[in-house]
Amino acid sequence: MGGDPGKARRVTMGAIMVTNVLITGGAGYIGSVLAPALLREGYAVHVLDNFRFDQTSLTDCCLDPNFRVTRGDCREKHTLALALHNADVIIPLAAIVGAPACDRDPTAAVSTNLDAIKLLLSLRSNAQRVILPNTNSGYGIGAKEAFCTEESPLRPLSLYGRTKVDAEQAVLDAGNAVTFRLATVFGLSPRMRLDLLVNDFVYRAVMDRAVVVFEGHAKRNFIHVRDVARAFTHAMANFESMQGKPYNVGLSDANLSKLELCDAICEQLPGFTALEAPIGEDPDKRDYIVSNARIEATGFRPQVSLADGIRELIKGFTILRNSRFGNV
Ligand SMILES: NC(=O)c1ccc[n+]([C@@H]2O[C@H](COP(=O)([O-])OP(=O)(O)OC[C@H]3O[C@@H](n4cnc5c(N)ncnc54)[C@H](O)[C@@H]3O)[C@@H](O)[C@H]2O)c1
Known part of the structure; x- marks a missing residue:
């Protein structure tokens, strides 16, 4: 193993030791932003992914000698051990990400989101540090006007939420770990997701x-995908003091209702109309405001506002158009 994982590089007797980071699912929406960010900071990155979306998102990393990639399944003991x-x-x-995807294939959801994490914990050495993202959807219906903190009870309703919360508990119980309870992520990624609310x-x-x-x-809360990547590098740099706890990660000025989010979009696209309808239901019944005070006390500050992310997305959707079956 390559030395103090808190530092991207350290010099030992004239040689540069590089910290090795394994990212399973590193070709996904978050990983495709995180992997190049880590490479830029001098970490060596190994991605293990089964490329279930046929994504091409990490091709820009391949020239970097510090980048390794394995096509494989993180549920396979031999593949994961290697x-x-x-x-x-x-x-x-x-992971199988989001309630609809988990409901479509519950066996894959449990084996990927929970069993593979337990397998990982059984195979890793005690010195290997783990940083796991959870969803904050488990806060469910929060008390009115009261901020959910990391001490608030997690009561996930969907299979997705339950597998993620159980995985977080297993990781924290095992020790030498940090977990994040991520707000709903937004922004452009080379492996784009259009199912995320913003x-x-x-x-x-x-x-x-x-x-x-x-x-x-x-009410929901939000965080830009680049700030999620920054939260991971922040936890790696401050691991000693942060370990052993979960951290909410979101924009403290973006605890917004869906209609308030529509207003924020309308400020940049004035012709936009939101129509309310009594149809549809959130599988996790999310309606909460979240405090990010714990991670902010460690010195972490998100850098991308919701308005900047909306501006980025408007530009991005000029490039990304689903016109496969259109004739104009
Ligand atoms: N995006 C969000 O808003 C959000 C919020 C909270 C938590 N998270 C968590 O962050 C993580 C990444 O989410 P994302 O948004 O990047 O989703 P994503 O679906 O884009 O990424 C998941 C990646 O995992 C890979 N994968 C799936 N099954 C695999 C398997 N068996 N073996 C190897 N690779 C496999 C997929 O190919 C994909 O690249 C997930 O654990 C998710 O629960 C995301």
Whole structure:
């Protein structure tokens, strides 16, 4: 193993030791932003991913001698053991992500989101650090006007939420770990996701100038994908003092209802209309405001505002158009 995982590089007797980071699921929406960010900071990155979306998102990393990639399944013991061999820090991102995808294939959801994490914990050495992202959807319906902190109870309703919360508990119980409870992520990634709330609404605003909103007053919170990548590098640099706890990660000025999010989009696309309808239901019944005070006390500050992310997405959707079956 390559030395103090808190530092990207250190010099030992004239030789440069590089910290090795294994990212399972590193070719996904978050990983495709995180992997190049880590390479830029001097970490060596090994991605293990089964490329289930046929994504091409990491091709820009391949020239970097500090980048390794394995096409494989993180649920396979032999594959995972080999990938773990040289890692100082492990970031398990591989998952079946979101309630609809988990409901479509519950067996894959449990085996990927929970069983593979337990397998990883059984195979890693005690010195190998783990930083796991959880969803904050488990906060469910928060008490009105009261901020959810990391001490608030997690009561996930969906299979997705339950597998993620159980995986977080297993990781914290095992020790030498940090977990993040991520707000809903937004922004452009080379492996784009349009199912995320801000990305979805801005896409509809650009394409259709309208969106149908259900549960419009339900409050959610948000964080840009580049700030998620920064949260991981922050935890790696401050691991000693941060370890052993979960951390909420979101924009403290973006605890917004869906209709307030529509207003924020409308400021940049004035022709956009939100239509409220009594149809549809959030599988996790999310309606909460979240405090990020714990991670902010460690010195972490997000850098990308919701408005900047919306501006980025509007530009991005000029490039990304789903016109495969169109004739104009
Ligand atoms: N994006 C968000 O808003 C958000 C919020 C909270 C938590 N998270 C967590 O962050 C992580 C990454 O999410 P994302 O948004 O990048 O999703 P994503 O679906 O884009 O990425 C998941 C990646 O895992 C890979 N994968 C799936 N099954 C695999 C397997 N068996 N073996 C190897 N690779 C496999 C996929 O190919 C994909 O590249 C997940 O654990 C998710 O639960 C995301």
